[in-house]
Amino acid sequence: MLRAGFAGLALAVVATARAEDACARPPALDPAGREGAAQGRVQAVNERLELTLEDGRRLKIAGLDPPRPTPDNPDLDVRSGERLAAWLAGKDIVFRLTGPRPDRWGRYSVEAFAPAQAAAPSAVPVAQAALDAGLARFEPGAAARPCRTFLLAAETTARAGALGLWADPYYAIIAAGDHESFAEKAATSVIVEGRVTGVAKDGFRTTLLFGDRRGFDFSVTILQRNVKIFTAAGVDIEKFQGQTIRVRGLLDMRFGPQIEVSNPDEIEMLPQGQDAAAPKTAPQR
Template sequence: MVHLVALAALSSASTAALACEALRMVPGGTVVQVTDGDTVVLHTGTVVRMIGTQAPKLPLGREGFETWPLAPEAKAALEAIALNKTVQLGYGGEEIDRYERALAHVFVETDDGLVWAQQAMVARGLARVYSFPDNRACLDLLFAAEGRARTAGLGIWRDPYYSTRAADAPGDLLARAGHYELVEGRILLADQSGGRVYLNFGRFWKEDFTAVIEAQALRLFAETGVDPLMLEGALVRVRGWVDDRDGPRIEITHPEQIEVLATR
């Protein structure tokens, strides 16, 4: 059953790619190297960070950096999808990062049409959705693919390293400080103070998990017609980097970091 789910997700990749119409499409070239599960190098020398996803990480020369579970498998999967193949690039936001990498969606040319590499990796459970405030195009399609892979227990979703964490277990979350996590729980209090909105998941705000929305992010919420104060009582999934500041916390920089699972 899991195998059939994976095949179905991959077979729909070309169709889904066409559904993402918000991108500025340009010719890319041939992929001559796959660095890891979310980065490729083109024959032109351009390094492309596949925006919208985060695959398990490899050390890549970083001293003391431990290989994340399934990182070699993610790299091998992306090689099977894109290596030595011609690709097109789709831009939907900021196009170059501080490392001079292209920030793009990668579409692989095949006999059956374009295959969206990001969606294919997420559908296999070998990457998860990872977005930025200046790069938010096509996330709904990636979230849908991630949801299917998570439900089917594909790839990273069967490894405890990537498990969705419980918001009401602050001690466990503190142990994951410095890690990118998905956290689920019910917002007990949504409060605005000093230009920020605090989404509190426990009654003791100096100990329990909190999601903090800064003023700049609140403008993005307003643009999308979402009032985070109305999330009080909602069951949500929050994704982001966990830090330790008056208990475990995730900073919210854009609305897509919060998925509403139930309103009450």
């Protein structure tokens, strides 16, 4: 069962709604579809946390990175989908399209809202609820950008409580100096935390360094064409030096452990003085 039938989450959403209205409250239905707000009944939820409506439309919830099977939990993805289905299957949801057309797999990216309880008149954001329950990690991107702070807070709460996927040691945040964990998780989506010790530039890329040994210590690569995205967002890459940051993305081990990022959404600035000390295991629940 999802945490307290989402009753606690509903209260939290009401408490923060004034600061995050667009993220916390469902959009008004627009029969003409001008604002992309619509309604539908959920028929099924799969292991990718994608929704299939009774009319056949497939929805991908913006901001959700669904779990994959792990050595200790080979059916983690299936169980997460089943938990979300236990809440949503047969329910009417309201959703707002975050793009004008479906992706190459026929999925519409959406912000979705559903009743927290069967008799509840108000609806809560599905992405926040799923993250709050540990059913997924936050997935950065343009579709989730307006609610990024809101969704990261929900993920942080689940991680602190070792809920859902966060109870699996495989999903622990990797400290930048934990070379053993890098070797085990090559070519998978990871979250890495550490202090930036240097910023290197050449004609093709900017690299955030997390140690003195290039090709051995962890690094973050920003290609030159993507540096412009950081600049347009008002982010000075040079100012990452000396800061503790959290980075999420695909771990590439071909030239030492590194993640290539394309925009600032994939990097979180952590409080000054906080050092990376990610545990190798998380408490089981």
